[in-house]
Amino acid sequence: MTVEELVAAVVALAIVAAKRLGAGLADRAVEGVEQSVADRLGRLYRWIVGRLPGEEGAALVEEAGRSSAAQAQLRRRLVLALGEDPVGVEELRMLLSPHALALLSEPSGIPRQLPSALADFTGRGQEVARLVEAAERPGGCRVCLVHGPGGIGKTSVVVQASHQLMQFFPDGQLFVDLNGAEERPVAVGEVLGDFLAALGTPPGRIPDDVAGRTRQFRTELADRRVLIVLDNAATEQQVGALTPGGSSCVVLITSRQALATLAADERVALPGLDEDAAWDLLRRISGPDRVDEDPEAGRAVVGLCSGLPLALRIAGARLATFPARTLGSLARDLANDHRRLDVLSLGERSVRAVFRAGYEALPSLQRRAFRLLSALDAPDLPTWALSPLLDVAADAADACLEGLLLAHLVQTRRGETDGQRIVLHDLARGFSKEMAAEQSVGEADSAVWRLLGALLSAADAADAQLRPAGARHSGRDGVFRRSPPEDAVAGDVWEAVHWFEAERAVLVAAVAHAHARGWWELCWEITDAMSIALEHQWRWDISRQVHGLALDAADQLGDGQARAALLRNLGEALRDGGDDLDGAAECFSEAIALFRGSGDGHGESDALGNLGILQRQQGALREAERTLTAAELRFRALPLERGLAWTLRERAVISRHHARYTQAHAQLDEAQALFAANEEIRGIGWILRTRADTEKESTTGGCPLPHRWYGGPWPGCPATSRPAQDPRWAAARTHYEDAAQVLHAVRDHRGHTWVTLGLADMALYEGDHTAAELIRRALQETDACGDHRGHSRALTLQALLLAEANRLSDAITLAEQALATLRDHAGAAQAGFRLARLYGAASRHQDVLRTLQQSRTHYHAADIPFPALADPELAKSLTHPVSRARRFRRHQ
Known part of the structure; x- marks a missing residue:
């Protein structure tokens, strides 16, 4: 035994001597059996007192019988006293005879009922430490509750903590499994009888009634330090009778129920292992x-x-x-x-x-709720969903959820907003589905039908806040709807953004479920309601997935208006995803024809506007301007102000490309006023970003290279200007920064990324070292969201930055990669001119001429001004080394 173990044993024996030497040992000493043990205990007591100065030893031993803190202090003092006294250690070993040590585990009055601690126990250090710390606090009888679902390891945690606490409870440890998860928990009177017997109460002195046994139990423990473990408790009433009333015991309780009204000093909700x-x-x-x-x-x-x-x-x-x-x-x-x-x-x-025991103990409504929570294959649900699932009022649903939480069959987590969400982990979900399979199919179908109707109503409200053209089309109001709670409905654009992000997975699951059940109207209307939100979130893959199901639903219905709306949405996903522009054009064209055939002016104008955006993004600016002008006329005739504002913004982009900057600003002014009047926050963010683009390009005349890279003439700008001295440049920066704040707030990732691109372009022109971080961020964001156009533009900026850092070969490779992936004339024109300049820095004259010719072709196709110089003369102006910016030299 180590010194610490010897000291722990002698302290425990000293407490036994103080409490029982004059009673139990004296009786047996008369028989001549335990006299030697009594003598040894007396010698141990005197040995302890002699090791501590004055009367301190006797007082500390006496106090140790009542206080765990005094016990700990006594052990520390003795260990210190023996630290430099090897002779004293040997004396102690001789004093601790086998007979004396046996007193620590004798069956008469000192029970040792704890199960063995698990040898493979792991992962619960924090929870065990909380229990130990709570049990060691000074004060009255301490009650600690560990609660959690079946199989979570509650008993293992409590037993582990109990073994660490044994030394503080020399009068014994009691343990009982109360069978709280079974149909018939253990009777309290039976447990009290067993406890009293273990504490040494003669059978004839154990009362017959529960009240009498409770009083006797508390009397027996009044002056003892006993650790009591009540495992698997059923109710507060069951453990109440088993809790002593004195101030020297600790009770550790485990339960599948949270035992909310139990007066516990420490509560530990046991989660799953990480x-x-x-x-x-x-x-x-x-x-x-x-x-x-x-x-x-x-x-x-x-x-x-x-x-x-x-x-x-x-x-x-x-x-x-x-x-x-x-x-x-x-x-x-x-x-x-x-x-x-x-x-x-x-x-x-x-x-x-384990799950069945918890499930069968629930009231019928809670059992039905547990079954229905897995009916929709979503990772979680908003808590308000329980009301339509059960077809009960919100108050009844909340009470039902509380019961499920107290039974630990479901969990909740805090969502994106202030609301909570119901979560079933995979094992609970599997059991829920098994229980649902034992019921009729109609129970789940009716419940999910109600839930999808409520989801659609909430999605309608959120969509109305985000839809850029206002009322997009008619025809989406024919299916069953159920009013959700008021706090589940988005009241403004900010709430709408958060709502769609929180419910995205639930809505996707709803579309798939509706399609599988043949609920065609629900399938296509939910898809249409979430389409704008998916665009904002750059979830084009999800958009293509749900629109595929919804288009099939529309065809099953033979509903041309539904098909038109869905084609318009799908075209947007294909266009902005960048992987099927031809398919996007086909979708828009068919949607325009279907809307026109049904007389739906809202839908037709919106689809026209989106086709114009596609043409503009492809660099077909003249064709895009004709399409957008047609859309503008229809929006003005309706009138539909929000749709008109978005169309004017697109036309301003084309005006900027054509160097008609005054016209672009006028179009942006009108669009911004319309957005402000309609409280379209996202639209204002896009206007600010486009205004910044226009101010930036008007400062440089649209030249794609900084002054240090290219000093030759550019249309509308006799020599590339030094932007830092131009007030338009400062205005551009301010508008970019304002746009970034707005677009970030409404979670418009695509718009925010293009703001980052604009700021990176400005930093590169200025030679500012922040360009590197801005370009890195733009590359990361465009790559993560699959924005091919934005990513290619970021690559051209990165190429110029690499050249500034004397990595010309890497820069050329990157610029070639960017040009190869660009499919629009405007982007390819700019990227080609930049690549030609890199070739010029490397003195690759033939590559300069070839790339200049390609760039000129793209500029002319897009009707964007280009230098009126012969290719050899223009190539000569591009063929010289790159001069690094001073600020780059200072910071790189």
Whole structure:
């Protein structure tokens, strides 16, 4: 035994001596059996007192019988006293006879009922520390509750903490499983009888009634320090009778219920294990070699067990029991939704049984709620969804949810906004689906139908805040709707942005569910309602996915108006995603024809405007201007101010490309006034960004190169200007910064990224070292969101920056890559001129001429001004080394 262990033992024996030497030992000493033990205890007591100065030792021993803090202090003082006294250590070893040590575990009156602590215990250090710290606090009887779902490891945590606390409770430790998860929990009177017997109460002195046993139990513990573990408690009433009234005991309780009204000093809600702890537990149980040889499958098993220790233990036991079974095959079996709970059953241990016990203890409404929460295959649901699912009032749904939370069958998390969301982890979801399968199909169908009607109503309200052209088309109001709670409806554009981000996955699941059930109207109307939000979020892949289902639904209905609306949306996703521009043009053209045939002027003008945007983005500026002019006339005739404002913005972009800057500003002024009058915040952000583009380009005349790169003449600008001295340049920066704030606030990622591109371009012109960070950010954002046009433009800026850093070869490679991916005349014209300049810096004369010819072709195709110089003369002005900016030299 170490010195610390010797001291712990002698302190415990000293407390026994102080409390029982004159009673139990004296009785037995008469028989001549324990006299030597009594003598040794007396010697131990005197030995302790002699090691501490004055009367301090006797007082501290006496206090140690009442206070864990005094016990700890006594142990520390003795360890220090023995630190430089090897003779004293040997004396202590001789004094601690086997007979004396046996007193610490004698059956008469000092129970030691704790189960063994798990050898493979892992991942709960913080929770165990909280329990230990709470139990060591000075004060009255301390009650600590650990609650969580079945299989989460509550008992293991409490037993682990109890073993750390044993030394502070020399009068024993009581443990009982109250069977709270079973149909018939253990009777309180029976537990009290067992506890009294363990504490040494003679059978004849144990009362027959519960009240009498409770009084006797509290009397027995009044002057004792006992640790009591009440495992698997059912109710507050059950544990209340088993809680002593004195000030020297600690009660640790575990329960699947939160026992909300229990007067607990410490509450620990036990979550699932995090990935690292779950991984460690699986390795410990199955053997580290089994897991380490296939870490990918191991991570899959960990994820599919949802952090539930019971599931991980069963999975690990399967691997350990069946050595021929591979970890990969176990992962595949667990990935099968229909087999997962079967696999997580071995011998008497079963995850399904744990869930069933909790489920069957619920009232009928809560059982139905638990079944229905998995009916829509969404990762989570807003808490208000329970009301339409159950077809009950919001108050009743809230009370039902509270019951499910207290039973730990569901969880909640805080969402993007202030609201909470209901979460079922994968194992609970699997069991929920099993329970739903035992009911009629009609129960789930009716519930989801109501929920989708409420989702559609909420999506309508949010869409109305975001829809840029106002009322886009007619025909989307024919299907069932259910009014959601007021706090679930977006009241302005900010709330609409947050609402669509929070509910995106739920809406996608709703579209898929509606299509699978043949609810064609719900399928296409929900898709149409979320289309603008998907554009804002750059979720073009999701948009293509749901619109494919919705178009099939429209065709099933034979609804031409629905098809027109969906084609318009799909065209936008294909255009902005950049991977099928021809398909986008076909979608817009068919949508225009269908809208026109049905007399839907709103839809026709909106589709025309979007076709014009596509043509403008392709650099077909003359064709785009004709299309946008037609859209403008229709918007003015309707009138539809928001649609007109967006069209004017597009026309201003074309005016800027054609160097008609005064006209561009006039168009932007009118558009901004319309957006302001209609409180279209996002539109104002785009106007600010376009105004900044216009001011920036009017300062440079549209020249794609800084003055230090190209000093030759440019149309409308006899020599490329030095922008820092021009007030328009400062105005551009201010407008970019204002636009960035607005577009970030409304979560318009695409608009915000193009602002970043504009600021990066300005920084490059100025020779500012911040260009590198801005370009890096623009590349990252455009790559993440699949904006091919924006990414190519960012690459051309990066190429110029590399050349400034004496990496000309890398710069040329990057600029060639950018030009190859650009499919619009305006972008290719600018990128080609920049590449020609890089070739010139490398003295690659033939490449300069070839690329200049290509650039000139794109400039003319887009009707953008280009220097009126012969190619050889223009090539000569581009063929000289790059002069680095002073500010770059200072910061790089």
